């Protein structure tokens with residue numbers, strides 16, 4: 099048996115990995131690059147590369163405006179229906195549109211207006227900055243305020259702390275399910291139940307969960323959700339985002355960006371707005387067909403591999419990283435800035451270091467290792483089980499080690 103910290107051990111793990119063949123389904127343009135940033139931008143599926151030519155040349159080039167009646171108009175709900183299977187939603191509860199930030203704005207304003215007499219939105223300090231800005235803007239617009247629950251350790255926010263501020267003035271609770279910096283995963287069921295007990299609606303940002311951490315919105319009783327497609331779904335840079343509205347809420351909520359494609363019978367070109375029934379009212383304008391279509395190959399790969407297997411490998415790989423940190427990186431000044439318990443951790447490992455920024459830059463420039471850096475001192479090492487190898491993770495640890503000990 100090779101030593102745990104050896105390259106041979108990492109190679110042995112790769113040889114025994116039942117998801118290993120999925121790596122071949124992605125373009126690996128630089129075989130020596132250690133890419134541990136799939137939690138920011140996923141790799142390019144080969145099927146998307148093939149599709150891109152067909153989309154541009156055949157669909158746009160040849161079919162021209164006829165394309166709208168040949169599938170373009172349904173792309174958003176059809177691919178949304180596939181994403182629904184990854185997050186425990188019905189196929190009529192998810193659609194793709196706009197960016198995560200815009201979807202968050204639409205749903206948070208809609209939620210505030212559906213709870214008249216209540217003025218507060220509750221979130222936590224671990225939420226993504228864009229979410230904090232958008233939620234604050236939504237609260238302002240509706241004459242309310244945003245309450246941001248702090249994190250004592252910068253890694254977690256306990257349910258108790260959230261519950262403490264959930265009074266009868268709270269209209270909406272909105273959190274990232276897996277938080278972007280520490281990868282802390284909230285207990286979706288418990289937090290949603292607490293929000294409901296306070297009479298508030300619950301909105302989840304699934305950007306760092308979808309495609310890597312199993313989610314069951316229906317079982318949790320969640321009301322609303324948003325999330326992006328360019329991380330673990332490998333949908334491409336700036337890919338359109340998705341939104342979820344629980345079926346029984348759809349008729350009660352109004353999209354504040356009431357554009358023509360969210361109207362009932364948009365092709366009546368009527369000057370008056372009348373919301374479409376169901377989820378379609380949350381579409382505002384013309385869908386970005388090329389970007390939307392490019393999301394499907396990545397989603398198909400996740401469905402084919404299965405979230406259970408993806409999650410199992412993700413836990414094994416983040417555990418591998420943490421064990422190596424314990425033995426080799428901790429003595430060099432790295433601290434673990436992610437939860438130690440895998441049940442509370444998403445698919446990346448955050449390592450803090452006093453010289454985090456310098457180390458991160460050197461990893462990229464000198465070692466051909468791409469993680470990412472989040473101020474003030476956190477290096478995030480992302481695991482994307484469909485293509486991340488143990489050999490890559492070994493390379494990342496070796497580089498982190500050499501740099502911090504002044505050898506690299």
Ligand SMILES: Cc1ncc(COP(=O)(O)O)c(C=O)c1O
Pocket residue numbers: 197198199200226228229274278303305306326339
């Ligand atoms: C949790 C989370 N929410 C929202 C966003 C912003 O998404 P968008 O740029 O699509 O609005 C990000 C981006 O990384 C994110 O990580």
